[in-house]
Amino acid sequence: MKKIILVLIPLLVLTGLYAVEFDISGQNRARAAIYNNAAEVDGGHIDNRFNIGFDSQFHQNLSFRVAAEIGDIIWGNGGGAIGTDVAFDIKELNFNYNIEGNDANIIVGQQYWMDKMGLVMDDTFSGIMLQKQFGDAIDAEFAWMKVKEGPRNLKDDHDVFMAHAKMDMEMPIGMYLFFGNYEDVDASNLTFMPYLSMEMGPAGFDAIAFIDMQMQNDDTEMGFGGAIKAKMDLDMLELGADLLLATENGLSTVSPWYQNGLYIYGIGKYHDGLNLYWNTPYEGNADMFMSAVGSLRAPVSEKIALFGAFGFLTDTGIEMNAGMEYELIPDLLNMAAYGAYGIHDDDTNNYILGTSMNIEF
Structure with missing residues (x-):
C-alpha cells in the first residue's frame, strides 16, 4: 500500500498544480461466488478490484489522463492474504492534443478502446489514436496499437492498425478495418467489420458482420460471421436476444471481451471470471460456431429488478441463469445476486451462485 501511495501522490500533485480542470472517476467492485469446475469439483472465491482515473485539462487544447487498477485481489491469495502486497497497475497514461481548426484529436500513450461489441478489442493498449470529424455526420478513428515489442533488436513485433468510420444518421452505420502483423510467425490478418444500429419505438438492435483474411507464409484462410444484439x-x-455466428477460422482478435449474458458458457454482466468453456470460441475455431441467448429483465420497483437468461453454445452445452439487482444508492452503489446452471454435452453439470457489489463514481 505504501508503494501505491508513493506513486499516486506525485501524480496528484503534478496534475493538481498545472491543471485548469481536474476530474476523478472510478469503480470499486467486490464479488463472491461458489461453483464447481469442469470436473464437477466444488469450490469458490471472493475478490475485489478498485479502478481510479484522473483527468486533467492543462490547456483548452491539451489534456492528460492517468488510470490505475488495484486487483483483482483474491482473498487469501497473494495480495489478499495477511501481510502480502496488493497488485497495482497503471492501465492508462496518455495525453490528448486537440489539433485546433481541424476537428481532430491525437491521443498518445496507454489508452482504452473497444469496438462496438468487444469482439476484437475491449482493453487498454499502447499506441497512437487519431480522432477526426468530417463534416457533421462522419466520425473517424485511426490507431496504431503496439501489441508486443519483445526483444528490441529482433523482428518479432506484433502490431495492429485500425481504421473506423461512423456515420451519425437516423440509422447509424459504420465500418472497422483491422490489419494485424505478427512478425515472429510471419502471419498477418485483414479484417472488415461493418455494423449498423436501429431503434424502432420500444425495439432496437445492433448488428455487426465480419470478413477475416488470415495469412501465414503462403497460406490464406477466410473466416466469416457476425453478431446481433436485440432488445425490446x-x-x-x-x-x-444475443446471437453470435462464426464459420470455420472465425475472427482474429486482439483482446476481446464479448458479453453474451451467460456465466458458465460465456461472460455475464456481474462476473467475467467464472466461465468454464468460453475461451474466445469464435477465433481459430475448426468448425461452425454459434452462441444464442435469450434474456429478460423485469423491474419490480424503482430499486429492484429481476433478470434471467437461457442460452446455448454449439457442441458445448446449455445454461439457465437468474438473479436480482438492487440499487442501494441511486447512481452510486448497486448490488446483485445470481445463480446459473449449465448442462454440458458430455453430461457434466455445472453451477454458480454469486453476488456482486459495485460503486461507480
Missing part, C-alpha cells in the same frame, strides 16, 4: 422494452418487461 415493454415497460414492465425488457426482452433481449
